[in-house]
Amino acid sequence: MxxxxxxxxxxxEAELRADPAGHPVLNGAAMKMSNxxxxxxxxxxxQKEKNGGTVxxxxxxxxxxxxxxxxxMAMGGTRAVHIVAEPSDAPDSLGTAYLLAKAxxxxxxxxxxxxSEGASDTYQGQVGAMVAEFLDMPFLxxxxxxxxxxxxxxxxxxxxxxxxxxxxxxPAVVSVVSEANVPRYPTxxxxxxxxxxxxxxxxxxxxxxxxxxxxxxxxxxxxxxxANRKKVLFEGSPEEAxxxxxxxxxxxxxx
Amino acid sequence: xxxxxxxxxxxxxLAGEVSAAVAEVAKQLGTDxxxxxxxxxxxxxxxxxxxxxxxxxxxxxxxxxxxxxxxAQVAKAKGFRAILVGETRFGTVVAAKVAARLKVGSxxxxxxxxxxxxxxxxxxxAYGGKFVARVAVKMPxxxxxxxxxxxxxxxxxxxxxxMKVTAGAQKVALVDTRLSQRGATDIxxxxxxxxxxxxxxxxxxxxxxxxxxxxxGAALGCSRPLSSDLGWMGEEAHIGLTGxxxxxxLYLAVGISGQLQHVAGIKDSKVIVVINKDxxxxxxxxxxxxxVGDLYDVVPALTKILKQS
Numbered sequence: 070m071x072x073x074x075x076x077x078x079x080x081x082e083a084e085l086r087a088d089p090a091g092h093p094v095l096n097g098a099a100m101k102m103s104n105x106x107x108x109x110x111x112x113x114x115x116q117k118e119k120n121g122g123t124v125x126x127x128x129x130x131x132x133x134x135x136x137x138x139x140x141x142m143a144m145g146g147t148r149a150v151h152i153v154a155e156p157s158d159a160p161d162s163l164g165t166a167y168l169l170a171k172a173x174x175x176x177x178x179x180x181x182x183x184x185s186e187g188a189s190d191t192y193q194g195q196v197g198a199m200v201a202e203f204l205d206m207p208f209l210x211x212x213x214x215x216x217x218x219x220x221x222x223x224x225x226x227x228x229x230x231x232x233x234x235x236x237x238x239x240p241a242v243v244s245v246v247s248e249a250n251v252p253r254y255p256t257x258x259x260x261x262x263x264x265x266x267x268x269x270x271x272x273x274x275x276x277x278x279x280x281x282x283x284x285x286x287x288x289x290x291x292x293x294x295x296a297n298r299k300k301v302l303f304e305g306s307p308e309e310a311x312x313x314x315x316x317x318x319x320x321x322x323x324x
Numbered sequence: 325x326x327x328x329x330x331x332x333x334x335x336x337x338l339a340g341e342v343s344a345a346v347a348e349v350a351k352q353l354g355t356d357x358x359x360x361x362x363x364x365x366x367x368x369x370x371x372x373x374x375x376x377x378x379x380x381x382x383x384x385x386x387x388x389x390x391x392x393x394x395x396a397q398v399a400k401a402k403g404f405r406a407i408l409v410g411e412t413r414f415g416t417v418v419a420a421k422v423a424a425r426l427k428v429g430s431x432x433x434x435x436x437x438x439x440x441x442x443x444x445x446x447x448x449x450a451y452g453g454k455f456v457a458r459v460a461v462k463m464p465x466x467x468x469x470x471x472x473x474x475x476x477x478x479x480x481x482x483x484x485x486x487m488k489v490t491a492g493a494q495k496v497a498l499v500d501t502r503l504s505q506r507g508a509t510d511i512x513x514x515x516x517x518x519x520x521x522x523x524x525x526x527x528x529x530x531x532x533x534x535x536x537x538x539x540x541g542a543a544l545g546c547s548r549p550l551s552s553d554l555g556w557m558g559e560e561a562h563i564g565l566t567g568x569x570x571x572x573x574l575y576l577a578v579g580i581s582g583q584l585q586h587v588a589g590i591k592d593s594k595v596i597v598v599i600n601k602d603x604x605x606x607x608x609x610x611x612x613x614x615x616v617g618d619l620y621d622v623v624p625a626l627t628k629i630l631k632q633s
Contacts, residue, residue, distance in 0.1 A: 082452035082584060093455055105566065161461075162430055163423060190451050192565055193432035198388070198420035207495035210388070210417045213559065223499070227559045229335070229412055234500035235387075247552045247566065248559055284429025285462030289445065291455050298596060299612040302603075310615045311626040314597065315633065317613050323516070323574040323595050324540075 070122035070217070073173055074113035074146070075184040075200070078130045078137035079103040082189060091293035102137035105185035107144070107252035112215055112245045113183040114145035114253075120217060122180070123147040127172060129165055130154055135268065142263035143255035149268040150176070158273050161286035166199030171276040173204060181222065182242040186211055197244040207237035213248040327403035327464070328358040328373075332395055332418070333410030334385050336366050337513050338469075340476025342410040345437055345469040346373070347477060352439040353405055357482075362394055365484075375484045376402075380491040386498055388414060390491035392421035397489040399426060404464050406444055408437070411468045411569075419466050429461035433569075435473030439463075453565055453588025471512050472571030472592050504558045511563060514543035516574045517593075519563055521547040521586075523579015523600060523619050527556040532623045533578055539630040545570065547580045564589040579619045582607025599623065 081099040088094050102110075113124045126146035128134045131154050138149045152172055154160070160168060173179055182204070187194035201208035212224035213232070222241050226233040227248060255263070301317070303310040318324045331346035333339045343359070350357045350373070357373025362384040365377060376398060378384065384394045395418065399407060409419040411433055423430030434446030443460040444467060450457040461467070511517050518537040520530055530544075537544040544561065551562040563570055565585040575593035579600060580586060587610055590596060598611035601618045608614050615622050 080451060082454055085451050085454065087455070093451060162420070162432075163427070166424065186566060191432075191457075192449065192452075193430075194416045195420040195423070195430055195432055198417045199424040202421055202424035208388070208417065208421075209496060211413050228414065229560060231501065231503035231560070233498060234502075235496050236499050237496045246559070247548070251553075282427045284465070285443065285460075286429050286431075287443075287460045289458040289460055291450055291457045294449070294454060294456050294591065296591065296610050298610050300608065300614070301612065302608075302614045302616060304616075307615075307617055307621040307625040308629070310617060311622060311629050314613055314615060314626065315629050318574065318595065318597070321574075321595050321612075 070116065070120040070180045071125065071176070071178055072113045072116055072122060072181045072183060073125045073127050073176065073179050074110050074141065075169060075182065075196070076106040076110065076126060076128050076137055076141050077103045077188045078128060078134035079188055079190040087293045093291055100133050100136055102140040103185070103189040105187060105189055105247065106141070108245050108247050108249055109183050109185040110141045110144045110146070111250045111252040112243075113181075115250065116181060116183070116215065116217060117145070117147070125150060125176060127169065128152065129160070129168055129273070131156060138268055139260075139263050142266055143260045144253055146263070149266065150271060151268050152271050152273050152276065154273045161284055162193055162195035163199055163282045163284055166196045166203055167282060168273060168276045169196070170200050170203030171278070172271055173200070175271075180239045181217065182206070182240070184242070184244050186244050186246050197242055201242035204240075204242065207241045209235050209237060209241060209243045212243050212245045215243055215245065215249065326353065326355045327405050328356050329353065330358050330360055330395070330399060330402075330404050330407040332360045332407065333412070334362070334391070334414050335410055335412050338410035338412065338471055339366070340478055341471065341474040342408055342469050343479070344474035344477045346408045349406060349408065349437050349439060349444070355405060358402060360395060360398060362391055374482045377484060377486045378489055379486060380489050382491050382494075384489070384491055387494070387496050388417040388421060389495055391418045392425060393492040394489045395422050396425040398487060401487070406463055407466045409466065409468050411470050415468060419468050423466040426464070426466070428465050430466040431459055431461050432468045433470045434467050435470050437467065437469070449565070449588055452584035453591065454584050471569050504560055510543040511545040511561065511570050512568050514570070514572050516540045516542035516576075517545050517563070517570050517572045518542045518576045518578065519545040519547065519580060519590075520550060520557075520578050521580030522549050524550075527554070529620075530556060532620070532627075536576070536578070536623050536627045536630075539627045542576070547583070547586045577607055578623060580607055581605045582610065
């Protein structure tokens with residue numbers, strides 16, 4: 070079974086600082102594989118372990134994305150494809166999906182494409198569905214359980230009002246949620262071995278055809294979320310504190 | 325009259341909010357609204373615009389593929405400046421597929437939608453909700469309306485027409501549906517939400533949170549570890565970046581430390597109350613009112629007072 074897992078290199082948002090004007094300090098910010106993608110890689114590796122085959126780790130990004138690829142490879146990837154973007158390239162969701170789909174087609178026979186529900190930095194949750202559209206493959210979204218049997222994939226989809234069980238023929242694209250699995254921590258040896266594996270570089274420009282969708286997407290500015298909260302603490306015994314809280318909430322008119 | 329602004333949500337609870345967003349965008353564009361209803365008129369996109377009842381050769385809302393096929397066909401036939409979709413998991417997939425089929429840009433999870441010249445501009449969370457990004461895309465486009473970003477409007481439905489579409493090839497089969505006892509719409513539309521976190525030592529202790537919720541007439545939600553790692557509550561109860569965005573009048577975070585991803589989902593609450601024994605927990609940074617104390621002491625005391633009053 071040939072499995073492609075899509076990963077994104079993202080800023081480690083927990084460590085991301087703001088400058089005095091409230092803009093994120095992206096220059097030199099720590100990068101890593103987007104958190105949610107760990108569930109995607111884990112699922113891809115588990116499917117490989119069950120069915121045999123290969124896990125091809127694929128990403129789109131600048132030179133800094135190599136770190137995310139290494140992290141995914143250490144978890145059990147067999148091959149790595151890096152769509153190398155130049156700083157002037159800024160594909161949006163649709164452009165990214167177009168480029169990933171082109172690269173997946175170049176690989177040839179692919180049975181399953183796995184991604185996560187969204188990226189930790191932008192969390193738009195669009196690329197997986199769009200890749201499926203470009204590849205004309207079925208898309209099974211928000212899977213909390215994935216099973217592949219005899220040329221089919223069956224998923225339990227976490228939906229707003231419960232669980233939906235979906236089934237489709239392979240090849241298919243599946244996006245997984247964090248309920249799907251618990252990502253493994255690679256051993257030091259696996260990290261070292263992954264560091265020596267070859268990464269196939271694919272220049273972004275080599276994938277761009279005349280049909281590349283230009284949507285005019287532009288990030289105008291990014292600023293710190295404002296959190297103007299009162300931050301009033303109530304002290305005393307649990308009863309005293311609780312009673313002061315109830316009074317305050319009555320004053321607010323929310324009780 | 326220029327091309328319309330289209331609106332769609334499969335979730336009746338969100339329809340009023342999407343109607344508010346679409347009315348605002350249409351007003352700025354000086355155009356009209358086309359509210360799309362698939363299969364049948366549900367609780368409805370209560371916009372004052374025209375309603376298009378879209379009928380397919382099979383149930384359109386059974387899966388995202390057929391819903392997207394239907395919306396794309398209507399959009400092509402009628403012309404459009406923007407298609408606004410209510411933000412749910414189903415809506416997210418539908419929006420992405422519609423954008424891919426129409427080859428237009430797509431913006432997710434937006435609020436404060438505005439028209440600036442030929443572009444639609446909206447605000448959305450970035451970097452785990454720590455930052456907010458203003459993003460622009462060329463129209464025509466697709467954009468998602470974040471739950472809670474608009475106050476629902478409830479106008480009389482406008483004139484109605486019916487349009488027939490083809491659902492297209494069925495690539496994904498729905499084998500089974502297992503509805504949970506309580507849908508996420510409970511926490512998304514609740515006026516008061518009590519939310520439980522890792523501070524609870526075992527599943528049985530959630531009864532304390534449930535008692536408090538009952539005393540308040542509140543819905544009960546949780547942070548991600550409780551629904552994901554521990555499985556103590558259903559996935560639909562999960563509040564945060566990858567779960568539900570809530571916007572109640574009153575939000576009580578009990579035993580929740582306040583990871584970025586959780587805070588992202590609660591920041592539109594009017595009043596936030598925090599009960600946590602760790603005074604250094606990051607959740608206190610977004611609290612209006614806080615009690616630093618053991619939830620096992622504070623919650624029963626609070627419940628008792630509320631029951632008395």
